[in-house]
Amino acid sequence: MVAAALLGAERRRPPGGSVTALLDAAAAETVRRRAGARAVVPGQRPEPAPPDDRAPLPTAAEQRLATLLADRALSGPSPAGAAAGRRGSGPDLGELLPQWLAEANAQGYRAPAALLPALLDAARARTDLRAETLAFAGPRALWLARQNADWKFALRDGVRRRLPEERPEEAEQLWQEGLFAERVALLAGLRQRDPEAALALLASTWQTERAEDRLMFLDSLRQGLGPADEPFLERALSDRSRTVRATAAELLAALPGSALGARMAERARGCVSLGHMGRRGRTDRTDRGGSSGEVPPGTAIVVEAPHTCDADMQRDGVIPKPPTGRGERAWWLGQLVEAAPLEVWSEQLGGLAPAQIVTLPVADGWRDDLHAAWCGAAVRQRNATWARALIGEPGEPFAEGPGDPAKLLSVLPEEERGEWAARFVAAHGLSEAFRILGVCGVPWPLPLGRAVVDALEIARDAGSYPWSFSGVMGLAERCLDPADAERLAPLAAVPDEKEGESPGAGAYWAESFQRLVATLRLRSAMLAELREGRQEVVQEESEG
Structure with missing residues (x-):
């Protein structure tokens, strides 16, 4: 029967001798197979999607959204700044979606039901659309995501909006039984509302989590980081995973007044001090360089980078092995200075202000390493005064500086x-x-x-x-x-x-x-x- 259907009645004689007989036989076989199939057990009907009481979009705005989504589907996502050849004189509609969504959310509209699938497809393809898309789509986005695995990102990113503050028992149950993505989102959302409750939730299962999961959970503590997190992060410095230890050290370095910051400051002070530049370029250290805030003639910064990376330094997050092309001592120095609180340098360097410190000469070719570490510290600690001093006036091209001006600029x-x-x-x-x-x-x-x-x-x-x-x-x-x-x-x-x-x-x-x-x-x-x-x-x- 299959051979006759594929090759044709002219080349293979069908059963029964005619095309009509072939079709009759196929129909009978189809009915036989269907009749012999076992009935499936019906699944439980899903609950209806929650209501969304926000105002509907105006007709013109809804049509505009449909156009933007259709253009995105036809052209696909295009990376910002990528040269994709000649585009013609028409706008790239897909690139306007982020602004449209942001404005729609600012005005308090709800998403049209018919466009929700296209919106979720767009957010699945572009992570930069997800936050605004889920806010615009509202509770129906989570309802749809439970029906379609392609949209499971909405469960991860939307769970933080799902649990009311007055139901801690639901948060506990989701933390114990939820999918990993839901647990990450729960922890991030709870950190926004109640950082200490989120920390207690994490501490309750910390010892039983996998290393890769501990790393993701620990990263959630960046939101709402405060003094109450320090004891937990100090314990994490002894974690079995090197990446977990490094992340804990980074968070502690960004925490004002932390014990790790004090330890790093003590080490960094032993590496950087004021000195005096002699006529032949020789530099001698001085104790403090005075405290008047004035810069004596011939003043320079003297650097004595670490000669070893001991076990205590490694426990505090200093990575002993440098990347290819970087010297060990410069690598260790950079990590110490970057983790030390920036406030220490005014006291260490004669009471000078950051703008004065960054203009001082640095002896023996250590300037770029030292300034790059200060740049990293300014970005990590979100210190606008140091960022302003390091970025300076926009007079030199980027390639001539040790840091990334774009990152420093983001602090201002x-x-x-x-x-x-x-x-x-x-x-x-x-x-x-x-x-x-x-x-x-x-x-x-x-x-x-x-x-x-x-x-x-x-x-x-x-x-x-x-x-x-x-x-x-x-x-x-x-x-x-x-x-x-x-x-x-x-x-x-x-x-x-x-x-x-x-x-x-x-x-x-x-x-x-x-x-x-x-x-x-x-x-x-x-x-x-x-x-x-x-x-x-x-x-x-x-x-x-």
């Missing part, structure tokens, strides 16, 4: 970040600006937006091709103030080709600016749809 207040980035772009253009632009707030403040656009114009007038700046152009589409669209519209015109200019560069630049202006206009429209719709809802509620 948002307004200050924008101002520093604007001065950097004005001084150096866009060739090294992508990293610092990525840590600036959205929308960019007016000075930063103008500096970026001016730098793009300069690059265009110099005859460069726009894809050399595709990363910055992509950021500009998402981060420039939408109100700048009309001001930038003249840049979208195709300029006359100049002598010596790269062939077609002007047309390519015009296309890029057309896309920029179109994206800004689209952002302005979609924000207006959400905000104006909410105003109508508020007005109706007040009239009701």
Whole structure:
């Protein structure tokens, strides 16, 4: 029967001698198999999804969301800043989803039921969408995730919203019986509401957890880290797992006033001190360098890096083996200085302020190692004063400094970040600006937006091709103030080709600016749809 169906009645004689007989036999066989099948046991019907009482989306905003999701599904996720060839002059709708979701949540809307599957698919593909998507989707996202394993991330990321504060017994049960992802999310959510209760939950099963699980649970303590966590973290310094020990040491180093910080400070003080630079470049140590805050002539920083990494240092998180290409002593020094509280250096170095300390010469070629460690400490301890001193004025390219200015910039207040980035772009253009632009707030403040656009114009007038700046152009589409669209519209015109200019560069630049202006206009429209719709809802509620 199968051979006749596959080869055809012309090549293989079917059972019964005709096609009709073949189909009759197949139908009879199908009925026989179905009749012989055993009935399955019916499963329990799931409870209905919880209600969501938030306001529905306005019609225009719902249609806009459907368009954004459809474009994402067709084009797929595109990494921020990736050059994907010529995109044409149309906006990249998928990249506008994060802003749309953030604004929809700010206005308090609920997600349309019909679009929930597409929203969860988008969040599954892009982790940067998950928090806003789950907030927008509400309780129905968790309900759907229990029916579809593809959306299990929602159970992990959404469980922290699931348990009311007044039901600790449910939290205890989930901690004892839940899936690993649910337990991680529970611990993270509980740390936000009650850090000490979360710590007690973790301590109750710590000894029985697997090493990889202990590491993930320990990382949750970053949220709400406080003095009450110190005894537990001190015990974790003796953990069997090296990565667990290292994470515990990192958390203790970030905890103000911790005993580990004091131990690291004592070790670091023995490595770094003030000295005097002689005429022949010889440097001698001094005890303290005075306490007046003034810098005597010839003052320099003297470094005596550790010669060994003893067992106590290793217990406090110092990794003995350096990475390839790094010397042992420099590696140990960096870890000690990075873990020491930054407040120790003013006292150790003659009462000088951070801005004075970072300008001092460092003897014997230790400057980059020392400054890189201070940069790491400033980022870890979120110390804006030290970050400001280390990042300095935006006068030098990144490659010439020991630290990462983008990380240091992230420690500063948002307004200050924008101002520093604007001065950097004005001084150096866009060739090294992508990293610092990525840590600036959205929308960019007016000075930063103008500096970026001016730098793009300069690059265009110099005859460069726009894809050399595709990363910055992509950021500009998402981060420039939408109100700048009309001001930038003249840049979208195709300029006359100049002598010596790269062939077609002007047309390519015009296309890029057309896309920029179109994206800004689209952002302005979609924000207006959400905000104006909410105003109508508020007005109706007040009239009701």
